[in-house]
Amino acid sequence: MSIAIYAGSFDPITNGHVDIVMRANQVFEHIVVLVMQHSQKTGWLSLEQRVALVQETFSDHPSITVETASGLLAQYAQKRGIQTLIRGLRAVSDFDYEAQMALANRDICPGLDTVFFMTSKEYAYLSSSVVREMVQHQASVAHLVPAPVQGMIEL
Numbered sequence: 001m002s003i004a005i006y007a008g009s010f011d012p013i014t015n016g017h018v019d020i021v022m023r024a025n026q027v028f029e030h031i032v033v034l035v036m037q038h039s040q041k042t043g044w045l046s047l048e049q050r051v052a053l054v055q056e057t058f059s060d061h062p063s064i065t066v067e068t069a070s071g072l073l074a075q076y077a078q079k080r081g082i083q084t085l086i087r088g089l090r091a092v093s094d095f096d097y098e099a100q101m102a103l104a105n106r107d108i109c110p111g112l113d114t115v116f117f118m119t120s121k122e123y124a125y126l127s128s129s130v131v132r133e134m135v136q137h138q139a140s141v142a143h144l145v146p147a148p149v150q151g152m153i154e155l
């Protein structure tokens with residue numbers, strides 16, 4: 001079975017992430033959405049909250065599972081025996097960072113490849129921090145986040 005990991009901090013998961021996962025799942029039979037803690041990000045939601053929201057988002061999709069890990073992504077992929085990472089590209093500005101990460105991950109784990117999906121144009125400007133800032137200033141994000149995130153915001 002073809003399987004790939006889509007890792008991120010998902011703080012919170014947005015429709016841009018969902019778009020990448022669903023499209024990647026057309027190419028790979030199984031997607032592991034891996035919720036990680038970014039070493040330089042303090043975090044808005046707890047790891048447990050982020051995992052729960054990602055799980056709820058994909059609860060109707062048995063070919064998409066959610067896991068969590070700390071440490072290096074490449075080492076986790078190696079431990080799981082998975083050889084493909086998925087990343088989304090939103091703009092040219094993402095490229096330098098993504099190329100660096102792809103090469104670093106391959107250096108840590110030779111044989112580990114990164115497959116890039118171009119983000120759909122309606123989400124090209126979207127990031128978790130855009131969502132966080134809009135929420136903090138009471139702007140509606142209903143069109144930008146999956147239903148479980150919207151539900152949490154409305155609580």
Ligand code: COA
Pocket residue numbers: 007008009010011014015016017020036037038039041071072073074088089090101104105119123126127128129130
């Ligand atoms: N749609 C919407 N937003 C998107 C997106 C998309 N398709 N793709 C990325 N983003 C957003 C993310 O939400 C995030 O927003 P934020 O910065 O406002 O929170 C931003 O773009 C950056 O995304 P990303 O680069 O995926 O960062 P991340 O923090 O979500 O995840 C890890 C990064 C966890 C995958 C990475 O740090 C990692 O691999 N960590 C483990 C340590 C490691 O192995 N390091 C590499 C080798 S040294």
